[in-house]
Amino acid sequence: MRIALFITCFNDTLYPGTGRAVVRLLERLGHTVEFPQAQTCCGQMHFNTGYRPEALPLVRGFTEAFAGYDAVVTPSASCAGMVRDNHAVVAEQYGDGELRRAVAGITPRVYELTELLVDVLGVTDVGAFFPHRVTYHPTCHSLRMIRLGDRPLRLLREVRGIDLVELPRADSCCGFGGTFALKNADTSTAMLADKMRGVLDTGAEVLCSADNSCLMHIGGGLSRLRTGVRTLHLAEILAATEGDPR
Amino acid sequence: MTARDIVLGRIRAALADVPDDESPADVPVPRDYLRSHAGPDVVALFAERVADYQARVVRTEASGAPAEIARMLTERGVTDLVVPPGFPEELLPAGPWNRLDDHGPLGVAELDAADGVLSTAAVAIAVTGTIVLDAGPGQGRRALTLLPDYHLCVVRADQIVGDVPEALALLDPVRPLTFVSGPSATSDIELDRVEGVHGPRTLDVLVVDRDQPQEVG
C-alpha cells in the first residue's frame, strides 16, 4: 500500500517531531511512507476565516500533490476534516468540473492517523511503551467533525507502561478555534482556563491529543503558568518504544 | 401590491433553486422512527411517568372510582367543585361539595374562586405522562380546567396509548386541544424546576380500570 503523509503546514513548520513520529511508527509496523514534496496546506485557516477564494489554489494543490496514492494519512484531525468536509464545498463554489472530480476522488482516501491504524491497518497495539501518567483531550474536530470515536483511546490503552487518566469535561472545547483565539481572545482565554483546570485536576504529566493546534493553545497556557505539564501529539506516544523512549 | 403579494413574491423568488415540477412529496421524509417507546404495560408506565412530574396518580377499578374520587376531594379540602358538562354521573360521589355547573356559563371570578375541577380526558400518553383534553364531554371549555387551583382528572385505562404518534392519530385538530403533563411548572429561576405557577398547582390523576370479573369456583 502506498501511504502518503500529509504533514500539514502547521506541523511541518512548528511540530516536525510529530511527522517524524508518524514515519517511525508506520515504518515500525512494516509500511512504506512517502512524502510528496509538492504538498503545502489544506486551506483550513483561509476557509474558516472566510477567505474562500484564497483557499481554492490550496485545494487544487492538495489534489495534485496526493493524486495516485492508496491512502493519505495526516496527524491532524482538523485538517482531515477540512479535506473531507470542505474541499468539496470550495470546489463546488469556485472550482471547475475537473477539480470537483479530483476532490471527490481523493477525499475518501484521506485518513487521520488513528483511523488509518485502526480501520485500515487493523492494529490497536502498536508496540509502544510510554511509562507516564497521560490524559487525552479529544479535540472538537476529532470528536464531532471526523468522529474518531474511541479509536485514540483504544490505541492509548494498549501502550505499555502508560497510566491513562480521564479528562473531566473532555468533550468541551478548549477555546482555540484557529483565528478565534485572536479575534475573540478573551473568550478563548476563559475557555482555556477551564480546560487547564481539568488537565491539572487529573494530575497527568502529559496531555495528548490528535491535533497539535489545540495542543499549542493548551500547552502554551500550561507553560505560561509553569505547571510542568507537557503536551505531546498522540503519534509521539505511539511511536515511543522501550528502546527509543521519548 | 398587498403585503401578501410581496411576501409570497419574495418567497417564490428566494426558491428559484427549487425545480418548478418539484412537489412537496418529492422531498423525502424518512419515517423510520418508532411509533411508540412504550412497553406492553402502558397503564403502569403512564402512572409512573405522571408521578415523575410530582402529580399524584391513583389506580382503581370502576366500581371503586366514586369512593376514590370522594377520598381525593376530601383530602385536598375541596368544597366548591367545578363539574364540566357531560361528566359521567355514575362516577360522581355524594359528599359535602358544592357542585358548580357551567350552565351560566361560569364567570372567570367564580372559576378562579373554585377549589377544584373534576374532569375526564380525551386521550392519555404513557411515555410522556400526558393527558390530553379536547373540550369533549366531561371536560368542558378550556377555562374550566385552567382557573381552579386543583385538577382531578379521571382517565379510563383504555384511553391510555403508548406514545405521542398514537395519541395524535386519535385526536381531532379542529377541537381545542390541551396537552397536560403534570401541574404547571417553571424552570425560569436558575433552570431549577418549581411546580405550581399559573395553571392548577395540584394535579391528581385517577386511572380507572375495568372491573375484574369475579372468579368463579
Add this chain to the structure above:
Amino acid sequence: MSSRPAAPHNVVWLDAPSFPEAARKALADTGLRRNLGRATATIRDKRLAVTGELADWEQLRQAGAALKRRTLRHLDGYLVQLEEAVTRAGGTVHWAADAAEANRIVAGLVRATGSTEVVKVKSMATQEIGLNEALAAEGIDAFETDLAELIVQLGDDRPSHILVPAIHRNRAEIREIFVREMGRRGRPAPEGLSDDPRALAEAARLHLREKFLRARVAVSGANFAVAATGTVGVVESEGNGRMCLTLPQTLITVMGIEKVLPDFADLEVFLQLLPRSSTGERMNPYTSMWTGVTGGDGPQEFHLVLLDNGRTATLRDTVGRQALACIRCSACLNVCPVYERTGGHAYGSVYPGPIGAVLTPQLVGVEHAASLPFASTLCGACYEACPVRIDIPQVLAHLRAEVVEAKRRGSAVPSAEALAMRTAGAVLGSPGRLALAQRAAALGGRLLGRGGTVGALPGPLRRWSGARDTPAPPAESFRSWWKRTREGGPEKEDGHDCP
C-alpha cells in the same frame, strides 16, 4: 427588491458593540459566569438524560430536519394553505413584510377592541419586532406573563436566552427586582418575599392573576401552525400561555412564516423533539392547540399575523436557509462553550448563541452583525445537539465568507487581515516559498525564543501571547528533515527537537 427590513430594526440592538468587546465585559462579571455555568450544566445533563431514553433519537432528528426541508422548499404553497384553513375556521390572516408593518397591524387590532392593555405569551417574533415598544407608543400597555419575560420586563433588561430570557439573573437578583418593581406595574410583591424559587413563582402568580382575569386581548407567538388544518400551537410550562390563549375575547398571534408545518400528524415528530431538547423534559407541562375560533370556548376573535422581516432574504441563501428550520429549543445555546462563558447579551441580538450567530446576520444583513459569525470556535457542539440538524458550523463558515466579501466590496483598501491572508495564501501556494518562510521563521524563533518557547509576540499576535507561550519554530522543518534524511543519501535518524 430587497426583502430585508430597512434599518432601524429590532433584531440587533443598535447600541450593541461588536461581539469580542461585549464578551470582554461579560467575562469580567464573575457572578454572571457562575449563574450561567450552573444553569447550562443543569440543563445539559437533563437534555442528555431524556434524549438518551429514545433509541431512535437520530431517526427523529432526521425526520424533523426533512420535514422542515420539505416545508421550506414549498413555503409559499403551505402558507396559502394555512391561510385558507385558518380563514375557514373563523380566523383572520394578516401578512407583514417587516416589523413596522406587523406592529401597525397588531396595534390597529388592539385599538379596534377598545382595550388599552394586552397580556402576552412569550414570543421571540414579537421580541424581534419590538412590539411592546410599538404598542407603548400607541398608549397600549403590554404585560409579559412568562416568568422569565416578566423578570426581564420588570428589570428593564434585555433577554439573554431564547427559552429562559432571564437566565443571567440569580434568585437574589430576581427577588430584588420583584420587590422593587411589581408595585409599579400592578399588585406589589408580598411582604417579606424570600428568594426561594417557590416564593418567587408564587409572587408572579399573584401579580399576574388580576391581569389574566381582566384581559380582553392577548398577543402570542406560535411554535407551529399546521397548513392542512389551520391548527396553531403554543408549547409552554407555567400556564400563562393557557391563560392568554383561553380567557381574552381577542387573540392575536404573530408568527414567523417559517413556523408552518404540512400536516397535523407531523407534530408527532416535533412534540417529541422539542420538549426533550428544550427543557430536558419528556413533555412540557402544557401544549395548547387551537384551530380558528371555537364557539363558546376561548377567544371569539382570532388573528394570525404572518411575519417575513428578513426571513425571505434568509430563504434565498441555499446554505443559510437551514437556519429557518429552527424550532427555538435553545439546546444549541446550552451546549455552546462560548455562550456558556459570555451569556446572551454579548451577541447584541434578540437571538443569541449559535443559532443567533447564524440567524441574526441573515435577518439583518451580514454588514450589521459582522462579528457574530466569528463568535464561535466551530466546535460543532451545537450541530450535535440541534434536534433539526441545522449544521450551524457550516452556516457560520459560509457567513464568514460573506462578511469577508462584504468588506472587500465596501473598501478599496484591503484590511490588515486580508493582506495577511493574501500573504499566507501566496506562501502556502508553493512548497518552495513555504520552505523559505520556514527557514525565516526558524531564524526569527531563535531570535525571539528562549528555551524553546516564545513569550511575547508582536502586533495582533499579542492577543495570543498574553496568556500563552508559543513554541519557537524548530531549526529544521519536517520537509527539510525528510529531504536531508530520505532523499539526500543514507538514512540518518532524526535530530531531536522533542522536549
